Amino acid sequence: MRTGYDLELVHLTKRYGETVAVRDLNHVFAPGSYVCLLGPSGCGKSSTLRMIAGHEEVSDGSILLDGHDVAPLAPAQRGTAMMFQNYALFPHLSVRDNVAFSLRMKGIDRSARHKRADELLALVDMTHLADRLPAQLSGGQQQRVALARALVTEPKVLLLDEPLSALDPFLRIRMRTELKKLQRELGITFIHVTHGQDEALALADEIVVMNDAVIEQAGPAREVWAKPRTEFVARFIGxxxxxxxxxxxxxxxxxxxxxxxxxxxxxxxxxxxxxxxxxxxxxxxxxxxxxxxxxxxxxxxxxxxxxxxxxxxxxxxxxxxxxx
Ligand SMILES: Nc1ncnc2c1ncn2[C@@H]1O[C@H](COP(=O)(O)OP(=O)(O)OP(=O)(O)O)[C@@H](O)[C@H]1O
Known part of the structure; x- marks a missing residue:
């Protein structure tokens, strides 16, 4: 898989009526890195992620992926994929069909999409449960299926909205190790939204700290930890x-x-x-x-x-x- 796509936000802004949820963000994400978008509730993390994914319209500015503005494109045409907090699996489809779903939408024939789905299920260690329904899986297993489903389109950037929040603390730590390993293996950029400082420090190559609709500080995890720029970052990072x-x-x-x-x-x-x-x-x-x-x-x-x-x-x- 090719690695190292540039993702750049240019004057990115999101308004909901009078509310400015995201104010004039400018940022270049390091290619092939694990990035955590960190900040308190309501600071604009999810709006930023949803705009990159194409699930939320951009009010102003652009989103450049590999030099092209993807803001006008539909989610499936951007080269991004999103894994949702609640996994959003189809309850009536088997694990394999859930993973293969977007390939079916693209008109890829059954045997080819099943072959590809099986490769992804092997990647997340779920081959043995391919014929089950989502309701027959644990939270951690559902999450692996959601990951496989997001990755089946071979995205250049994977977007994860609080992916670990539904898991118990023990599983959360295990899954974060696996997410990191997966990102390393695939070499694509992961952008992971979290309000947990520990999670960001444990996972991120780069931490982007947001507060009140703007980026307060962005940099390598160790740098943000060692040299918080503002009082807000110092207090928030703990x-x-x-x-x-x-x-x-x-x-x-x-x-x-x-x-x-x-x-x-x-x-x-x-x-x-x-x-x-x-x-x-x-x-x-x-x-x-x-x-x-x-x-x-x-x-x-x-x-x-x-x-x-x-x-x-x-x-x-x-x-x-x-x-x-
Ligand atoms: N659909 C919407 N309509 C109006 N206002 C919205 C909408 N979605 C978000 N907002 C507002 O925009 C701001 C940013 O919200 P956003 O969900 O991006 O924050 P967040 O940092 O992801 O928060 P959380 O961690 O609680 O999910 C908040 O003030 C929120 O109330």
């Missing part, structure tokens, strides 16, 4: 403290904060034992809430209690200036 200093707002990771003899004065508000580490929540004199995540042996060498006065310190190199 694990960071936002502290107001005379020179402006800065962020410092919770695992970089130490309790020391000297440093910023604070009061311990709560202690949470987390196994390998202990989370010490404090409030500074300036009113910032600062979390220190200490290795458990270090904490228990000099344990603290709520109400204790402490001093917070960090290596200056771990401080990171926020731009907004």
């Amino acid at each position: 694990g960071h403290n936002v502290i107001t200093l005379p020179q402006g707002k800065v962020t410092v990771r919770a695992d970089a904060v130490q309790l020391a003899d000297e440093g910023m004065a604070a009061t311990v508000m709560a202690i949470e034992y987390q196994g390998a580490s202990v989370a010490v929540s404090t409030t500074t004199e300036g009113g910032d809430e600062v979390l220190a995540l200490l290795p458990e042996d270090q904490f228990f060498a000099a344990p603290k209690n709520p109400g204790d006065a402490v001093r917070l310190s960090w290596d200056e190199a771990r401080l990171h200036r926020l731009t907004a």
Whole structure:
């Protein structure tokens, strides 16, 4: 399969009446990468994904796939495929016929479409259940069928709208490993919408953080985690403290904060034992809430209690200036 198609959003905008759901997005998705579109509820993730898929009309701007604007094209003509949150399988069709469905719509003969459907079922490890109906499958199995069905058209880009949200936590972690493996094997771009920071960090080569209809920050997962650009990203991605200093707002990771003899004065508000580490929540004199995540042996060498006065310190190199 050919890899490395460029997908570019140019001034992409979506309005629903007075509501601007997506405001002037400009972004080039790294070809052949696993991208997570991350953000809180209502920030415009699904609208963006649905516009790329062709399930929602573009209000303004264009969507370039391999240099061509696909915005005027019907979903099936774009070279994209979408996997829906609820899988949207046809209840009366067998697993094999569900996977082969879009090929039937294209007029491909029965034996050829079954052969192709069987190849995809093998890819998602579902060959043994090809003759079952969707109702006879577990949630995880239904999801594999939905994946096979989306991939049968050989899309250049696969769009996934909260694909793991219907699964229990155990299965969710297993399936995310499989999604990542599948993306690597196919080499096509996956764009996965999620509001889960952990999910995005675990899966994404690139994270695109959206807030209030715009992209707040986009970059490699480690970069977004290590260098959040704005207070919103720092708080949303988790694990960071936002502290107001005379020179402006800065962020410092919770695992970089130490309790020391000297440093910023604070009061311990709560202690949470987390196994390998202990989370010490404090409030500074300036009113910032600062979390220190200490290795458990270090904490228990000099344990603290709520109400204790402490001093917070960090290596200056771990401080990171926020731009907004
Ligand atoms: N069909 C619609 N008609 C009117 N407003 C809509 C419609 N769909 C979405 N919106 C509004 O557009 C904004 C963005 O919605 P969207 O579904 O894209 O966000 P989201 O980030 O995917 O949220 P969630 O995580 O809750 O699915 C929201 O304010 C929402 O209320």
